[in-house]
Amino acid sequence: MTVEVNGRSLDGPTRPGQCLRTYLRERGLLGVRKGCDAGDCGACTVHVDGVPVHSCVFPAFRAVGRRVTTIEGLARDGHPHPVQRRFLDAQGFQCGFCTPGFVMTAAGLDTAAGLAGTPPEELRRLFKGNLCRCTGYRAIEDALRGVRHVERPQAGTAVGRSPGAPAGPGIVTGTARYTLDLDVPGLLHMKLLRSPHAHARVLAIDTHEALRVPGVRLVLTHEDAPPRLYSSALHESVDDDPADTRLLDDVVRHVGQRVAAVVADTVSAAEEGCRRLAVTYEVLPAVTDPEAATAPCAPVVHDKDPVTSRIARPRDNVVAELHAGVGDVDAGLRSADAVYENTFHTRRVQHASLETHGAIGWLDADPATGAERLVIRSSTQAPFLTRRALCALFDLPPDRVRVVTARLGGGFGGKQEMLVEDVVALAVLRSRAPVSLEFTRAEQFTAATTRHPFTVTVTAGARHDGTLTALKLHVVADTGAYGNHGPGVLLHGCGESVALYRCPNKRTDARSVYTHTVPSGAFRGYGLGQVTFAVESALDELARRLRLDPLTLRERNLIRPGDDLVAPGDTEHDLHLGGYGLDQCLRVVRAAGSSPAEPAPPGWLVGDGAA
Numbered sequence: 074m075t076v077e078v079n080g081r082s083l084d085g086p087t088r089p090g091q092c093l094r095t096y097l098r099e100r101g102l103l104g105v106r107k108g109c110d111a112g113d114c115g116a117c118t119v120h121v122d123g124v125p126v127h128s129c130v131f132p133a134f135r136a137v138g139r140r141v142t143t144i145e146g147l148a149r150d151g152h153p154h155p156v157q158r159r160f161l162d163a164q165g166f167q168c169g170f171c172t173p174g175f176v177m178t179a180a181g182l183d184t185a186a187g188l189a190g191t192p193p194e195e196l197r198r199l200f201k202g203n204l205c206r207c208t209g210y211r212a213i214e215d216a217l218r219g220v221r222h223v224e225r226p227q228a229g230t231a232v233g234r235s236p237g238a239p240a241g242p243g244i245v246t247g248t249a250r251y252t253l254d255l256d257v258p259g260l261l262h263m264k265l266l267r268s269p270h271a272h273a274r275v276l277a278i279d280t281h282e283a284l285r286v287p288g289v290r291l292v293l294t295h296e297d298a299p300p301r302l303y304s305s306a307l308h309e310s311v312d313d314d315p316a317d318t319r320l321l322d323d324v325v326r327h328v329g330q331r332v333a334a335v336v337a338d339t340v341s342a343a344e345e346g347c348r349r350l351a352v353t354y355e356v357l358p359a360v361t362d363p364e365a366a367t368a369p370c371a372p373v374v375h376d377k378d379p380v381t382s383r384i385a386r387p388r389d390n391v392v393a394e395l396h397a398g399v400g401d402v403d404a405g406l407r408s409a410d411a412v413y414e415n416t417f418h419t420r421r422v423q424h425a426s427l428e429t430h431g432a433i434g435w436l437d438a439d440p441a442t443g444a445e446r447l448v449i450r451s452s453t454q455a456p457f458l459t460r461r462a463l464c465a466l467f468d469l470p471p472d473r474v475r476v477v478t479a480r481l482g483g484g485f486g487g488k489q490e491m492l493v494e495d496v497v498a499l500a501v502l503r504s505r506a507p508v509s510l511e512f513t514r515a516e517q518f519t520a521a522t523t524r525h526p527f528t529v530t531v532t533a534g535a536r537h538d539g540t541l542t543a544l545k546l547h548v549v550a551d552t553g554a555y556g557n558h559g560p561g562v563l564l565h566g567c568g569e570s571v572a573l574y575r576c577p578n579k580r581t582d583a584r585s586v587y588t589h590t591v592p593s594g595a596f597r598g599y600g601l602g603q604v605t606f607a608v609e610s611a612l613d614e615l616a617r618r619l620r621l622d623p624l625t626l627r628e629r630n631l632i633r634p635g636d637d638l639v640a641p642g643d644t645e646h647d648l649h650l651g652g653y654g655l656d657q658c659l660r661v662v663r664a665a666g667s668s669p670a671e672p673a674p675p676g677w678l679v680g681d682g683a684a
Contacts, residue, residue: 262509280350434449548581
């Protein structure tokens with residue numbers, strides 16, 4: 074078959090069921106991205122006879138005899154398309170993974186003069202098939218409307234001007250390269266068999282039928298994995314996190330945990346190999362509620378030595394805890410003119426970076442010494458810490474391991490984890506061949522980490538004038554089946570959320586608890602969003618009881634220059650506040666609220682809030 078792509082003919086048959094996205098990428102058109110493979114995100118948008126389509130749900134054989142245009146073919150005679158120019162002028166991107174899809178959708182509209190006059194609701198309708206995780210869409214909307222944020226200076230006149238992101242031209246033309254945008258000869262593909270049970274012991278794995286699938290090269294189980302326990306979290310200090318994870322384990326602790334890995338010539342063969350694996354499980358009792366997890370006789374998630382595992386209380390399912398305070402909270406509450414107490418809940422949230430977790434690994438020779446070297450090209454936010462973790466896991470010296478990070482298609486803390494690199498490294502070392510692993514969008518929700526769910530009870534007391542007399546927190550964080558980032562998220566969330574306020578009496582009792590659910594991990598804010606939400610909500614309600622403006626209550630209690638930043642659990646108050654402008658910020662907010670830039674429409678009720 075022949076397909077006309079970007080003005081030239083591409084020959085070669087399609088595979089049964091193949092989508093246009095994989096057909097194009099296999100022919101080097103890597104600006105066609107994969108974000109979902111379900112027609113949801115629009116990162117793979119191309120034009121077919123001038124009409125934007127999601128190529129991941131467009132059968133490749135239907136492109137025969139039609140004109141296909143990808144982001145690489147949008148420019149003409151070396152000049153960028155007007156839409157590409159507008160995205161550069163407005164800096165309408167961050168990670169850029171979704172940008173080719175937005176550009177192709179916009180270029181498929183009649184946008185010679187931009188979309189400056191398009192009503193917001195119509196703009197949202199036109200681009201409902203394109204998702205962006207990074208920007209909040211404001212920069213993209215500016216690009217579509219032709220708003221310019223970047224000056225294009227002449228040579229030698231750049232002082233005081235913004236030249237834009239250096240990677241911008243590559244992003245808008247689809248030539249920026251992400252983790253899996255690499256052609257590796259002889260590349261094998263890995264898929265993972267995942268647990269259907271929240272808690273179970275793996276008694277046996279029969280691999281015979283899987284190995285009979287044409288193209289399957291290797292099956293890895295817990296019998297092939299190093300016995301060492303580690304944490305998937307990546308911190309400068311290894312002691313920050315519990316050692317509770319094994320690369321492939323004979324005990325699974327959440328639905329979606331990896332049980333075995335199949336390496337094959339193609340993704341489809343690896344998937345079929347996973348379906349042919351026969352696993353015998355002994356299903357064990359599970360606990361999925363963090364409050365129930367600490368009750369007597371609750372199922373134990375990790376029965377490990379607390380010293381070597383760095384788990385605070387394994388038998389009680391507590392990975393980390395904080396019990397500390399300053400002053401006398403009970404006395405402070407008794408002296409208050411108003412007290413407010415309530416419990417707040419935050420839920421599990423997935424990072425949803427448009428580029429899913431993925432890595433490619435291979436063996437090469439160190440140019441300096443000629444010694445064999447393991448190379449991992451990974452979508453990670455911490456390549457040096459990943460290298461250190463792989464060296465420890467496989468007993469390799471640092472000069473035998475190299476971790477390379479290309480452009481990252483979004484991270485938000487979710488890629489401060491080692492979720493794919495370890496199993497790819499094991500497969501490379503066993504197969505002696507290059508191996509690739511890429512999570513599906515579904516796997517991002519069932520096998521990657523999430524934001525920690527928190528339950529926070531806040532008790533706050535204040536005098537009539539709004540001066541705080543006591544602030545007490547009771548916090549339970551659900552770290553899921555593994556404690557990666559559990560201690561750090563708990564301590565940061567509890568400490569910094571109350572250190573902002575001057576209060577003589579503070580108390581925090583907090584614990585991070587194991588459950589048989591998908592592991593939590595690092596996420597933007599690192600625990601502060603969850604606890605600050607509760608503290609700030611409680612202060613609003615306390616102000617309401619005192620009949621005070623919430624801004625007034627905050628202004629009265631903010632730490633001031635010269636204060637120590639004191640939080641429960643601090644052992645050394647060695648950080649002193651010189652100035653940070655929050656008092657000035659609140660004055661600006663107050664002024665903006667008293668004289669809004671635009672009056673409310675007639676008949677509207679207007680409210681305001683601050684936190």
